[in-house]
Amino acid sequence: MPNGMSAxxxxxxxxxxxxxxxxTYRCYLLNWSDHIVSVDSLQADDDDIAMVMATSLLREQHxxxxxxxxxxxxxxxxxxxxxxxxxxxxRAMLLVKGS
Numbered sequence: 001m002p003n004g005m006s007a008x009x010x011x012x013x014x015x016x017x018x019x020x021x022x023x024t025y026r027c028y029l030l031n032w033s034d035h036i037v038s039v040d041s042l043q044a045d046d047d048d049i050a051m052v053m054a055t056s057l058l059r060e061q062h063x064x065x066x067x068x069x070x071x072x073x074x075x076x077x078x079x080x081x082x083x084x085x086x087x088x089x090x091r092a093m094l095l096v097k098g099s
Contacts, residue, residue, distance in 0.1 A: 025050040028069045029062055037065070047077050055080050
């Protein structure tokens, strides 16, 4: 942004950048005690796409984690429970161990 830009032009420029920027979503990876173990971020055009991307991220990169919560700033989109084959085995082992 040029230094000689007026305050009004700067506001217009910043508003245009904000309008065209994709939202950033935070993906909180959860362990089996529902504690956050790591955080990933992704950018998507809308909430539905963000949830699909987060589901893919969970299942492909964190197959033994319990789940993931997806947030856009202070707004919680939802929780994805990992129900892949790796987690089914792990869940069964935890049930047997807890008996």
